[in-house]
Amino acid sequence: MAHSTSRIAGFYQLSPQERLAQVAEITGLDDTGVAHFTNMGNIDPETADSMIENVIGTLNIPLGIATNLIIDGEEQLVPMATEESSVVAAVCNAARQCRESGGFVTDASAPVMIAQVQLVEVPNPEFARLKLLEARERIRQICDATDPVLLKHGGGFRDLEVRVLDDMLIVHLLVDVRDAMGANAVNSMAEAVAPSLAEWSGGKSRLRILSNLADRRLVRARATWRLDQIGGKEVRDGMLSAYRFADLDPYRAATHNKGIMNGVSAVVLATGNDTRAVEAGAHAFAACTGRYRSLTHWEMDSEGNLTGTLELPMPVGLIGGATRAHPTARYCLEILGVTQAERLARIIVAVGLAQNFAALKALATTGIQKGHMALHAKNIALMAGAKGDEVAIIADLLVQKGSVRVDVAESELAKLRQR
Numbered sequence: 001m002a003h004s005t006s007r008i009a010g011f012y013q014l015s016p017q018e019r020l021a022q023v024a025e026i027t028g029l030d031d032t033g034v035a036h037f038t039n040m041g042n043i044d045p046e047t048a049d050s051m052i053e054n055v056i057g058t059l060n061i062p063l064g065i066a067t068n069l070i071i072d073g074e075e076q077l078v079p080m081a082t083e084e085s086s087v088v089a090a091v092c093n094a095a096r097q098c099r100e101s102g103g104f105v106t107d108a109s110a111p112v113m114i115a116q117v118q119l120v121e122v123p124n125p126e127f128a129r130l131k132l133l134e135a136r137e138r139i140r141q142i143c144d145a146t147d148p149v150l151l152k153h154g155g156g157f158r159d160l161e162v163r164v165l166d167d168m169l170i171v172h173l174l175v176d177v178r179d180a181m182g183a184n185a186v187n188s189m190a191e192a193v194a195p196s197l198a199e200w201s202g203g204k205s206r207l208r209i210l211s212n213l214a215d216r217r218l219v220r221a222r223a224t225w226r227l228d229q230i231g232g233k234e235v236r237d238g239m240l241s242a243y244r245f246a247d248l249d250p251y252r253a254a255t256h257n258k259g260i261m262n263g264v265s266a267v268v269l270a271t272g273n274d275t276r277a278v279e280a281g282a283h284a285f286a287a288c289t290g291r292y293r294s295l296t297h298w299e300m301d302s303e304g305n306l307t308g309t310l311e312l313p314m315p316v317g318l319i320g321g322a323t324r325a326h327p328t329a330r331y332c333l334e335i336l337g338v339t340q341a342e343r344l345a346r347i348i349v350a351v352g353l354a355q356n357f358a359a360l361k362a363l364a365t366t367g368i369q370k371g372h373m374a375l376h377a378k379n380i381a382l383m384a385g386a387k388g389d390e391v392a393i394i395a396d397l398l399v400q401k402g403s404v405r406v407d408v409a410e411s412e413l414a415k416l417r418q419r
């Protein structure tokens with residue numbers, strides 16, 4: 001049913017409690033619902049209210065710890081925030097199977113982000129392109145002057161690219177953003193330099209914003225899974241065939257890459273970073289060759305072992321966004337023990353590779369439902385109304401029956417309560 005009104009002038013000027021009261025009045029939310037939103041869990045209302053707008057509550061997502069990871073020779077525990085069952089277990093499972101061969105080896109480019117400035121109505125774009133490239137030093141000075149703190153930390157303007165797109169000139173500012181995700185830093189630079197770019201090109205500036213295709217900030221992870229650890233040749237060949245399918249077919253690649261992002265986004269979220277920025281970058285990068293493909297590559301080495309690689313843009317920071325503002329993100333960074341954004345980015349890509357290994361192995365052997373649904377059974381038990389100890393009892397019954405369904409859970413719950 002439609003609400004009586006959605007026009008609430010000055011809603012944003014109210015406190016979270018006042019907003020909640022108004023929402024309850026309009027929507028008919030009962031006292032239990034109001035009490036639910038009033039308890040904001042492990043973030044205080046003032047912090048939540050200053051992070052986004054029109055706050056009435058918070059949404060708590062489970063936070064799990066991925067175990068068994070060795071990354072660049074170091075044992076590493078990784079916090080993951082996700083609502084999906086079996087995602088955390090999958091990483092633990094994959095990481096366990098490559099410990100014998102040393103775990104994950106990673107590599108990262110410099111943390112360079114791209115800011116785009118769109119110039120329109122440029123009379124002679126090719127000529128103007130060269131003029132702008134010649135102005136590199138003046139452009140550097142304007143950009144660097146906008147962020148002395150970033151400069152002090154060793155970052156700042158690095159280079160310039162100018163592309164002609166029809167009658168437009170698109171200027172790319174390449175900026176080393178050090179330990180920040182960098183959106184605000186590069187957006188400020190783009191806005192500061194745009195008037196000069198317009199003047200020197202003879203055109204007008206329009207958009208001034210970062211590109212989420214952060215392909216100058218690439219992070220790579222590789223690992224080897226020995227045949228004896230993964231269950232032999234048949235498993236390996238099944239996984240290689242699953243990979244070929246994903247690499248050739250965008251319908252399959254979308255699901256395959258979604259699986260990778262199960263792990264990636266969970267760590268990005270746990271650390272208060274921007275999940276949409278990372279996801280947009282990953283999917284755009286997957287389509288960079290003109291065809292949407294698998295983000296991972298799977299091969300067989302000279303000894304017949306399975307090798308996997310993952311390379312993707314990883315614009316994450318330890319400074320800025322919600323990384324410092326959200327107390328849970330701060331504690332997750334403490335658990336990770338990272339002091340540089342680059343190490344966080346490397347960990348995230350290793351987790352993405354592990355996630356893909358686990359999904360491919362499950363798909364190529366037993367099928368996804370066996371492991372996934374066994375863990376999902378607790379959610380189904382909750383959906384059926386199970387409480388306390390009933391949850392584990394009903395979940396076990398569903399797995400034993402091989403039928404993880406809400407209707408079955410409801411009937412088993414009714415039987416349990418009659419006993």
Ligand SMILES: CC(C)(COP(=O)([O-])OP(=O)([O-])OC[C@H]1O[C@@H](n2cnc3c(N)ncnc32)[C@H](O)[C@@H]1OP(=O)([O-])[O-])[C@@H](O)C(=O)NCCC(=O)NCCSC(=O)C[C@@](C)(O)CC(=O)[O-]
Pocket residue numbers: 068084085086087088089090091092093094096255256257258259260262355358359360362363368370371372375
């Ligand atoms: C679910 C498992 C791990 C079971 O796997 P299993 O072989 O039955 O488990 P196991 O009991 O032999 O345990 C092996 C290891 O897995 C871990 N493990 C095992 N159970 C747990 C648990 N409860 N909690 C935490 N960790 C767990 C743990 O590390 C354990 O080692 P141990 O600690 O015992 O020495 C396996 O079937 C698996 O990896 N499946 C893949 C699941 C997956 O990919 N889920 C993602 C959601 S599905 C999706 O959205 C993506 C997809 C699939 O569509 C992508 C695509 O299509 O490519």
Ligand SMILES: NC(=O)C1=CN([C@@H]2O[C@H](COP(=O)(O)OP(=O)(O)OC[C@H]3O[C@@H](n4cnc5c(N)ncnc54)[C@H](OP(=O)(O)O)[C@@H]3O)[C@@H](O)[C@H]2O)C=CC1
Pocket residue numbers: 147148149150153155177178179180181182183184185186187210212274277317319320321322
């Ligand atoms: N399309 C997109 O993806 C967009 C994303 N966003 C959002 O932008 C936010 C991220 O912006 P971001 O620029 O990272 O955050 P902030 O602007 O909050 O933080 C970055 C700033 O922190 C200061 N700083 C201090 N120490 C360091 C260090 N060691 N390394 C780097 N910088 C340091 C710098 O200077 P100083 O103190 O002078 O600022 C730097 O500019 C996210 O919330 C994201 O969601 C915003 C717009 C668009």
